[in-house]
Amino acid sequence: MNTTIMLFLVQDGITNGAIYALLGLALVLVFAVTRVILIPQGEFVTYGALSYAMLATGQVPGTVWLAMAMGIAAFGFDLFDARRSLRLKRILRSLVFNVVMPAAILALTYRLAGPKTPIAVNIALSLLIVAAIGLYLYRLAFQPIAHTSVLVLLIASVGCHLALQGLGLVFFGAEGLRGPALSNAALTIGPLRFTGQSLAVYGLTVAFIIALWLFFGFTLMGKALRATAVNRLGARLVGIRTTLSGQIAFLLASLIGAISGILIVPITTLYYDTGFLIGLKGFIAAIIGGLVSYPLTAVAALLVGSVEAFSSFYASNFKEVIVFTLILPVLMLRSLAAPEVEEEKD
């Protein structure tokens, strides 16, 4: 192997690793705040990517109807929960949040979708749709069982993944789709060629990490989210609603997922079920980070990306096997090093 090939592989690894880093961070965030291991993270990627790709061809993706349906169901849940104390203000707020908002997104999408819609508008629409789905997913599937064990939450999470993946097949079909690149610019440094797309990947990843750091370190809402992760009862006792924290965590996760999808769909063809594998690689990074450490997760994601790039060069048939085998020594080391922790009861 010569240096040029190695540089190519490293570059490829870092580009993929940056995406895994974003997804891994989202997984750590959601787990810390809600104790949910977010298997459907991969579906957020697929939904974001394929909604964007469909919008780019001028079609309206089915996801926008899904957001509407989930919103209406969420409104029903809210009504049921509030049945003992029907307060007009609360119901109106729920109506605006769960019905009017997705209806507005639906109307906006139908209004704006077309073959000539600018890329930026398509991106914004896809993000809106997936963010709404993420929010309502928490309301429908996880908020009612928020107090249960990690295992129950994980089972619900797997269920959501299967349901969303099946719906993905309905919305996008079995054929793969590709989306238009964010920019066609390219930059050549020595033997390496950086496309505008890969630069956007790096730029957005770094921007997101900085934004998350600022959000968690310096805003009251970010601190409230951290507080919920550290001590749920303590958070409730100062008046932080754990449901609000959960919603924000899911909102961020779905946004991150959708952005990752939009970043990769111009590079590789995505199918309705591709997201799962991509999400799993982010999950490996998150596991290496112990599902708690953001910096360790980001570094591990770059490692996962590089291992993937090199193994696809040397043994492309075993690429996934090699990447997922990474998790074994990590789990062994972690279980040997860490003292046994009893699951938090609340």
Added chain:
Amino acid sequence: MSALLSVSDAHVSYGKVEAVRSVSLDVRDNEIVTIIGANGAGKTTLLNAIMGVLPLKGTTSFAGTDMALLDIEDRVAAGLSLVPEHRELFATMNVEDNLQLGAFRIPKATAAKSFERVYTLFPRLKERRKQLAGTLSGGEQQMLAMGRALMGAPRLLMLDEPSLGLAPIIVADIFRTIGELRAAGVSVLLVEQNAQAALQIADRAYVMELGEFILSGSAKDIAGNQRVAASYLGFQHEGTSGI
């Protein structure tokens, strides 16, 4: 004067075991009320149920509103605050962040005033404001837990065993601060095993035993009660049988 907090015929159960049975109490404005009793009497359970952490059967009202339909967060917003036995601090965050989150439900401008007030009450917290809550000493953690609760400008502060596991000199400090709270217009409902200290600063007291109130009255009367003196204050009189 009507009661700020009023609880009547409260029952709290863990499954089939009834830990609190038919308890009624009230706390008026600017009053320090204490509930004393032995370990396992149900004091902590009662406080948690009043806060909404545990389900309570019976009626509770706060500042004239029925609390049955309010969850913990609504009760905090209404001005009720609990400093729990285990303090429940945000251990991996610093003192200042813990305090800031205590003011989560109140406007920013008011929060600035709260900071001033809490730092005046507990100058030690100001010195340690950049230190992680988990690395504070037990006494400082108790101060932080109280400070965090006070940041939300509550009308009634419920304290669960604030003296637990603390050195006597710090206990004296904490109790002096509880006394100062009354001057600041905060009512206090205090649960304590350290009955002597609690009865000294309280206006009224309830004595709890096996989930029920067996005595109530002014703190002075309770302190003078022979049965209480024998079982909780550690004075053994000849001829009194321990309860």
